Amino acid sequence: MKIVEIREISVPLKSSLRNSVFDFSEMTTSVVAVISDVMRSGKPLIGYAFNSTGRYACGEQMRSRLIPRILSAEPDSLLDSQASNIDPAKVLARMMLREKPGGHTERSVPIGTIEVAVWDLVAKIADKPLYAVLAERFNHGHIPTTIPCYVGGGWYAPGKGVAELQAEMRSRKDEGYTVMKVKVGGAPLTEDLKRLDAAIEVMGSANQIAVDANAAWNRESALQYAKALAPYGLRWLEEPTDPLDYALMAELTGFYEAPIATAENLFSTQDIRNLLQFGGLRSDRDIIQIDVPQSYGITQFSRTLEMMQALDWQRKSVYPHGGNLMTLAIVAGFGLGGCEAYPDVFGAFAGFADDSVVENGMINLSDRPGIGFEGQEKLFGLMQSITA
Amino acid sequence: MKIVEIREISVPLKSSLRNSVFDFSEMTTSVVAVISDVMRSGKPLIGYAFNSTGRYACGEQMRSRLIPRILSAEPDSLLDSQASNIDPAKVLARMMLREKPGGHTERSVPIGTIEVAVWDLVAKIADKPLYAVLAERFNHGHIPTTIPCYVGGGWYAPGKGVAELQAEMRSRKDEGYTVMKVKVGGAPLTEDLKRLDAAIEVMGSANQIAVDANAAWNRESALQYAKALAPYGLRWLEEPTDPLDYALMAELTGFYEAPIATAENLFSTQDIRNLLQFGGLRSDRDIIQIDVPQSYGITQFSRTLEMMQALDWQRKSVYPHGGNLMTLAIVAGFGLGGCEAYPDVFGAFAGFADDSVVENGMINLSDRPGIGFEGQEKLFGLMQSITA
Numbered sequence A, B: 001m002k003i004v005e006i007r008e009i010s011v012p013l014k015s016s017l018r019n020s021v022f023d024f025s026e027m028t029t030s031v032v033a034v035i036s037d038v039m040r041s042g043k044p045l046i047g048y049a050f051n052s053t054g055r056y057a058c059g060e061q062m063r064s065r066l067i068p069r070i071l072s073a074e075p076d077s078l079l080d081s082q083a084s085n086i087d088p089a090k091v092l093a094r095m096m097l098r099e100k101p102g103g104h105t106e107r108s109v110p111i112g113t114i115e116v117a118v119w120d121l122v123a124k125i126a127d128k129p130l131y132a133v134l135a136e137r138f139n140h141g142h143i144p145t146t147i148p149c150y151v152g153g154g155w156y157a158p159g160k161g162v163a164e165l166q167a168e169m170r171s172r173k174d175e176g177y178t179v180m181k182v183k184v185g186g187a188p189l190t191e192d193l194k195r196l197d198a199a200i201e202v203m204g205s206a207n208q209i210a211v212d213a214n215a216a217w218n219r220e221s222a223l224q225y226a227k228a229l230a231p232y233g234l235r236w237l238e239e240p241t242d243p244l245d246y247a248l249m250a251e252l253t254g255f256y257e258a259p260i261a262t263a264e265n266l267f268s269t270q271d272i273r274n275l276l277q278f279g280g281l282r283s284d285r286d287i288i289q290i291d292v293p294q295s296y297g298i299t300q301f302s303r304t305l306e307m308m309q310a311l312d313w314q315r316k317s318v319y320p321h322g323g324n325l326m327t328l329a330i331v332a333g334f335g336l337g338g339c340e341a342y343p344d345v346f347g348a349f350a351g352f353a354d355d356s357v358v359e360n361g362m363i364n365l366s367d368r369p370g371i372g373f374e375g376q377e378k379l380f381g382l383m384q385s386i387t388a
Helices: A059-071 A088-095 A105-126 A130-138 A162-175 A189-203 A219-232 A246-253 A269-278 A298-310 A325-334 A377-387 B059-071 B088-095 B105-125 B130-138 B162-175 B189-203 B219-232 B246-253 B269-278 B298-310 B325-334 B377-387
Strands: A003-012 A028-040 A043-050 A146-152 A180-183 A209-212 A236-238 A260-262 A339-341 A362-364 B003-012 B028-040 B043-050 B146-152 B180-183 B209-212 B236-238 B260-262 B339-341 B362-364
Touching: A003 A059, A003 A105, A003 A377, A028 A059, A028 A105, A028 A377, A043 A105, A043 A377, A059 A088, A059 A105, A059 B059, A088 A105, A088 A298, A105 A130, A105 A298, A105 B105, A130 A298, A130 A325, A146 A325, A162 A180, A162 A189, A180 A189, A189 A209, A189 A219, A219 A246, A246 A260, A246 A269, A246 B269, A269 A298, A269 B246, A269 B269, A298 A325, A325 A339, B003 B059, B003 B105, B003 B377, B028 B059, B028 B105, B028 B377, B043 B105, B043 B377, B059 B088, B059 B105, B088 B105, B088 B298, B105 B130, B105 B298, B130 B298, B130 B325, B146 B325, B162 B180, B162 B189, B180 B189, B189 B209, B189 B219, B219 B246, B246 B260, B246 B269, B269 B298, B298 B325, B325 B339
Parallel strands: A146 A180, A146 A339, A180 A209, A209 A236, A236 A260, B146 B180, B146 B339, B180 B209, B209 B236, B236 B260
Antiparallel strands: A003 A028, A028 A043, A146 A362, B003 B028, B028 B043, B146 B362
16 A cells, blocks of 8 residues: 655636735645555545645645655555554655754645645545544544534625625525624724624624734734724634734733634644743633644644643634635544635635535535545546546 | 846755754755846846755745746836835835735745845945945944854764764864854764863864754753753853744753854744744843845845844844855844854855955955855856856
């Protein structure tokens, strides 16, 4: 049993979205196929993944050093102790050969993407959904039937006013979602507050609305917004600071009582540890939003969870970044707080299985082996084109 | 006046060196040429740089998004207010278009390398050495005549024992160096202490020896080594912790009295700020070792220095990582503490002008325009091959 080839293509997202900091017009993502020699129904089993949303494609790192390291390893050295499947931890260790400490993001995205594709393959070899494999290994076999799922929406767009925002939210509510995120910080505060009031009016309560500043604010703006938003009691306030500005985060948690969410732009276990040690976040309410495929993948995520647990943080505090099937499998398998969704944005790269159902804010799971991209026609067509 | 083309090639370092954490056998670097339409002696002026040492080549980021952003800008929008030269700050801002907050290293290395090459071009357009241009803009025009320069050496190598280490140090001493760094953490503590004693014997005093752990240690080893090393009163102890582990650094500075050095593996102003705010470092003795071309370049470095000054840190505390002409120009231009040298390692990418002289631990400056790569025959031949 071995990995025989790993292929990558860079695909443009072709999105006209904008948050408070940047637009996605140039954004690309790397789609990866990890091809094995394990045959099923006459075809080799293949693991797939992509590098989530918001970081550019990273094929050169894969091709110039990460893939050659994996393919040059003695195949048996990448198998588990029973030689019954590939061991993602060993593949991760192999990719980390000759890597200097620190400087994570240059490699954490390509490594994490390949590692998640390896997990897709591992679950397909085991002929089980990935969430089931993860639940067995990391959560005492406990598998939920449905998963809390909220909409990461409320984007800024040319010509999009309060009426259009409300229309967007109504259509999400009609689709079965009960919690929705709205972008803030890309308009003057008074206008953002009008957008927020309009959003609450549609969804019903402030507890059903999160707001996301995408790290747009300097200290002055962050303090001004946090003071204005505090009385609302929102579901959460996301990225009110630069992702690495732990001192400012601690200043905000000093007076902002409602939950704060962050960490989609931290990519290593040590960065998350710094956030928890120095950022003043509160384990009884605040939300950690690691993007797993961008942060060295699932094995490293399990180590981050161990570190968090040692600091008295619970798994329910984690809502991973990235509204896609990879995240859904991870949330279900590890028993995390919930999953993000991006209906109708980021093209083929957003969304879940075509037959998935959202009801009362909960999304169901499919029983397809692996991550289940095979149930997402448009995306899977793109993935298959790599190996055609 | 405009930038007409930017080219990049990836070059292997072909080094057999090893520190306590990794070897350089796969290491590559990106060499960049920024070609202008400014003619001098019948040829276009070209700025050059490379992405320092220890991080892999990064041409795909350059080609897929950074270079197209620069070349698609209105040329006049990248000039200074008198339109008399290119403005590196505007080139930097242009490269940062559509970049998400955080996740620095994936772009800080390619952006910094291009930005330093732009500074080489700017100084050539001004027909002055880069250090003179930097001194005018950032250090009241003060230009030193010679620069403190120490050897980053004492590497582990197959078959290299105490006798070979002493031979290496004697030859550096004969070349005119007075301070030398020795790698530690790649051998058992007792063996490393023997290497250290032997090194001190050659150089004359513990104040002439720094040791470098390259972030190899976990907490237990770091505490053990720091306790063993504390009585020596070494010049400095470098990277005793993971580069991002500020809590452990604060623990060490609680009892280790002699200077500690770190930061070659931090790549953003905010990471350096976190180090200074949470790492317990002492501005009266500790050493900050930013690698400028790997950290968004010279403009951003000037902002990091401003931030450091606001926290009561002096420029003399900065010894940038990277023993090359880029670092030498930056140390001389900003009035920093000193420069690193790597005699005979990293092939063409280490070292200074072929006619440079080291005397009593001080290196001289050339008066060549720009960074002065033209005086480093082997490296400049490689750089010229890009535009041939």
